[in-house]
Structures are given as C-alpha cells and as structure tokens.
Amino acid sequence: MIVASERIPVAGPSITEREVELAAEAARTAWYANHYAYNLRFEAMMADYVGVKHAVSVPHATSALHLILAALGIGQGDEVIVPDVTWIASVAPIVYVGAEPVFVDILPDTWCIDPAAVEAAIGPRTRAILGVDLYGSMCDWHALEAIAQRHGLHLIEDAAEALGSAYHGRRAGCFGEAAAFSFHGSKTVATGEGGMLVTDSRDLYERVLCLRDHGRAPGDHRRFINQEIGFKYRMNGVTAALGVAQMERIDRLIAHKRAIFGWYRQRLDGIDGITLNAEPAGTENSYWMVTIVLDAALGLDKFELMAEFDKRNIDTRPFFSPLSSMEAFADRPAARRLIGPGDRGQAIARHGLNLPSGYNMNEDKVELVVAALTEILVEKGASITPKHGRRLSAPALQGFP
C-alpha cells in the first residue's frame, strides 16, 4: 500500500518571513493613533485587487455575510435563496437575522447555484439571492444578475473561497451589492481567522461601518453614542498585517494554486469516472481546493474514500453535504423544500472529495496522492487507466515557501 512518509494535509497557508515581519511590526506599532493603520492598508489592497470601491475588514466571512444581510434590512419573514451544497457559514447568517433560507440545487459543472432553480424558488417572501463561488468556481453571475433585476431582489456574493477567480473580466467579489471573503487558515489568502466585506455602494458601506461598531456612526470616536444595537465585528491589527503581507504576493499565491491544480489535472483529466473542478469559457478559477467527483458507478462514497486516504496518511475533506437534509435545518419548513432537480447536488456531494491543495504541495506530493487514488480505485474494482504526468517545469514556482 502506498503510504505518505509524512502526513499530507488537505489545506494550509504559505507564510514567509514577510508575514512574520509585518505581524511583529503591527504587534509593536498598531496602537494609539496607529491602531487601524494595517487594516486600512489591507482594505485598500483588497478593494484595489478585487476592483471595488470599499472594503471593510472583519473577523471572518461569516460576520461579513451577517453584516451584509443586516445592512440590507433582511429579517423576520423574509426568505433568501441559497445553494443546497455549500458550507453552512453561507447560510447561518440568514438565520441570525431572523430570515429563512430556501435551498436550490446546483449546476453539474461549476457546482454553483442553478439559476433556473433560483427562478423557480422565488415567492412572495423572497428578498435576496445569495450565490456562492464554490471551491473557486464562479456562479453564473450574468443569469443571477438578470433574475435579481427582473424580480427586484437583492443579490449577494459569497466569495469566501474564490479570491483571485474571475467571471467575464470581473474578479470574484464584484458581483451583487456586496461580497464576503474569508482568510481562514485554509484559504487562498490566510490570516488565521479573518474576513473582508467588499461593496461598490457608499450607502451600504456606511451602514456596515455603523453596524460593525455597536451602532455608532462612522467617525464617532469620542462621543460613544449608540444609535441602535449593532455588532462588534472588527479585525485586529496583527491579523490585518498578515493580510497585507499575503496581498503583497497575491499573484504568486494564485499562480501556485493554479499550478497545483495543473499537476492534478495533468494526471486525472480524461480518466473515465473522475470529474475535476470546471473552468467554463469566460471564467478563471483560482482553485481554492482541488476537488474530484467520482462516478456513482464506481460505488465509492466520499467517506469510504476519505478513510482509504487516511490509511495512506493523506488528509482529504468531504464535498460539502446538502444542507436541506441536515439536522440543523430540520425544524425549518422553507429549508426543507429543496427546489430544482434535487438529486444533482445530492449525487455530486455523495461522491465528491477535496484533495490536498495546501501551499506546501509540490508536484511529487501530487504524484503520490494520485498514485494513492489510483490504488484505491483499482482495489475497489474500478478499471481505470492511470496517466503518468510529464513533469511540468515551473521555474518561477521552484522553492515556493
């Protein structure tokens, strides 16, 4: 049996001396009048990179989504349409504001929300559509924009997993009225925990600043007057400094993510029974997580596959499970009403797996993961023909930290 000599983790950041230097500098200097200096730098870098006017640093993407929904006035009695297959953090904030999620099926290629199902799910209580750019794939934003406009609905982008991806010339984070990014330690840009809310709307931006700071008007640094009950959702300066260091080399980070995917693709693409992340025409995928979906005919579900990888000292993650059938939503009738073909997301999620995609991956480790996958499938009776990759020469990436 193929066993990795050292555990191969499923995800992880790239941290250099620059991150350490800026974090230490922030720990020393981000106080008094300077306390928000690194946040301002990080916010400006994100707004510039994404191509939006405003960025607000927050503790995580969950809080960014919570703030967006609250700032848009979504609450009790409202419904928000979301994809059935995503991480629960896309949906929990809908419940936090007192609204109800309505789950719809996903598309077979990008694994993102199906616009036809969105249209079918719209009812008198619908207030918003929340698209999730899953694993770096982009939603069909043109279709979602048209639906939102036709029905007078808010449109929100959960870009937590998609920094660096693009859709028809616009980067992830540009779609809808506002978007959320995550900088969790597993993400493309990592600060441990962290998030960014981005928007082009000045009004939304100001509303978010007030809500983020316990309902104090932006700029009220001395009077401490609370206009309403808000939240305490600010990012600390050391975290922001880590974000600045990461954004200084964002292009290299994305290039490495794409290289990792390329190494897998070279070995797995075209093998019958294995589907990889898609990059439809007009889109760019930053491939946060390399993901495979196995043909049901191979007869292996994701948890069995994970157990097999685990024996080989390789860490993987299951494709997110459909939320409409989770216990967490058992008492919510709106959430139980899955709209769309329904079995698509179920089938994808049952046989889908994230392969190791952290920044510490190199071509040799990818080769080993693919050899382990081939071994597992052949052992289970699959007749697949392994492809052996010609080594890609990527001099710019040699010595990637």
Ligand SMILES: Cc1ncc(COP(=O)(O)O)c(C=O)c1O
């Ligand atoms: C699609 C999606 N949305 C939202 C989040 C929430 O991000 P955070 O952990 O920063 O709150 C995540 C993080 O895992 C995610 O994958």
